Amino acid sequence: MATRFCVxxxxxxxxxxxxxxxxxxxxxxxDVASSVANAYASVKGAVENRLDGKLPVADADKxxxxxxxxxxxxxxxxxxxxxxxxxxxxxxxxxxxRKILRVHAQEEGAVSDVAFFEGESVARGARLLAIDDxxxxxxxxxxxxxxxxxxxxxxxxxxxxxxRLVGEDEFLRAQTAARVAEAERRVLxxxxxxxxxxxxxxxVISQRLVEPGDVVRxxxxxxxxxxxxxxxxxxxAAEILVANLARGDQVRVRIDALGVSDYPGRVVRIFxxxxxxxxxxxxxxxxxxxxxxxxxGQFARVTFDVTTQARTVIPxxxxxxxxxxxxxxxxQSDLRTERVVVRSGRRVADRVEILEGLKLGDKVVLRGFxxxxxxxxxxxxxAQSGRD
Numbered sequence: 001m002a003t004r005f006c007v008x009x010x011x012x013x014x015x016x017x018x019x020x021x022x023x024x025x026x027x028x029x030x031d032v033a034s035s036v037a038n039a040y041a042s043v044k045g046a047v048e049n050r051l052d053g054k055l056p057v058a059d060a061d062k063x064x065x066x067x068x069x070x071x072x073x074x075x076x077x078x079x080x081x082x083x084x085x086x087x088x089x090x091x092x093x094x095x096x097x098r099k100i101l102r103v104h105a106q107e108e109g110a111v112s113d114v115a116f117f118e119g120e121s122v123a124r125g126a127r128l129l130a131i132d133d134x135x136x137x138x139x140x141x142x143x144x145x146x147x148x149x150x151x152x153x154x155x156x157x158x159x160x161x162x163x164r165l166v167g168e169d170e171f172l173r174a175q176t177a178a179r180v181a182e183a184e185r186r187v188l189x190x191x192x193x194x195x196x197x198x199x200x201x202x203x204v205i206s207q208r209l210v211e212p213g214d215v216v217r218x219x220x221x222x223x224x225x226x227x228x229x230x231x232x233x234x235x236x237a238a239e240i241l242v243a244n245l246a247r248g249d250q251v252r253v254r255i256d257a258l259g260v261s262d263y264p265g266r267v268v269r270i271f272x273x274x275x276x277x278x279x280x281x282x283x284x285x286x287x288x289x290x291x292x293x294x295x296x297g298q299f300a301r302v303t304f305d306v307t308t309q310a311r312t313v314i315p316x317x318x319x320x321x322x323x324x325x326x327x328x329x330x331x332q333s334d335l336r337t338e339r340v341v342v343r344s345g346r347r348v349a350d351r352v353e354i355l356e357g358l359k360l361g362d363k364v365v366l367r368g369f370x371x372x373x374x375x376x377x378x379x380x381x382x383a384q385s386g387r388d
Contacts, residue, residue: 075368093233097226106194131195150178242281329365
């Protein structure tokens with residue numbers, strides 16, 4: 001305050017000097033004196049305004065225009081649209097043989113022969129395993145004798161029946177005994193067949209669980225046969241992907257052990273139920289053809305490229321988040337902003353699906369969020385001039 005007072009006093013002294021000079025000039029020429037007096041009055045007014053903290057008229061106008069310009073908030077807008085989403089998803093899984101035969105012994109006994117080891121190729125019809133059938137063969141011989149006796153007894157009784165020496169009931173009992181003997185023989189023949197196990201298809205032995213001399217029990221697992229030319233893998237895919245897949249769709253399969261090459265695959269089966277906790281569904285992928293070097297158990301990646309049905313989407317940059325929820329700034333017809341809480345879905349590239357909160361055709365703010373708040377007046381601009 002003291003400095004301001006001293007400066008003001010000094011300026012007023014100089015004004016007095018100027019006033020004295022003007023007084024001397026009044027007597028010389030009237031026009032000159034009048035001009036100087038006007039200049040003096042103008043200078044005096046400007047100096048007093050400065051001392052009182054006021055701006056000159058021109059500066060005040062400039063400040064007012066600048067303030068008005070600051071009130072205009074420039075934004076870039078985006079329109080809520082309906083368009084399909086192009087999804088590229090990668091899922092992982094392990095290769096497995098689609099055709100697997102787990103061979104179980106249907107008869108108990110000592111193993112007499114196991115023809116192949118793990119990794120060896122097997123042709124269809126080849127003998128895989130044999131079990132000692134000595135006891136069964138003896139039982140079959142006994143059954144043959146019983147059957148022969150029954151047949152002979154029927155012939156004898158039939159002759160006596162014709163002479164009315166035996167009753168009809170006895171003849172029928174003889175026929176029944178013959179049929180039972182024949183059935184017993186068929187059972188033993190079938191059981192003997194179970195002691196010889198043959199390959200039902202071309203494949204490779206993947207497990208050899210018994211050796212010759214081992215005694216196996218009924219229904220014991222003894223061998224495993226797989227078809228190496230039919231490999232598949234199971235993946236658990238998101239429900240949005242499962243809904244847009246169909247049997248036969250083409251996919252790309254990459255097997256890490258074989259390098260970075262992609263191999264053709266296709267959707268073999270889509271299981272009907274989804275996991276209610278994860279919302280994922282099981283999809284079986286088949287390799288067609290099977291690349292050289294591919295084996296069951298290898299790690300593989302499956303790439304899906306699908307197009308969904310049309311969905312309500314906005315640019316991902318328009319979506320805002322805070323502690324409470326996701327939201328966007330919607331611009332009303334009067335160019336004022338409205339904060340709208342939304343629920344988003346899947347994001348694909350620079351688009352995000354909006355499940356709730358917006359309708360088609362709504363305008364939302366895409367850029368210009370600095371200083372933006374609800375109810376603020378905005379001015380839409382093009383993408384080139386509206387970026388932050």
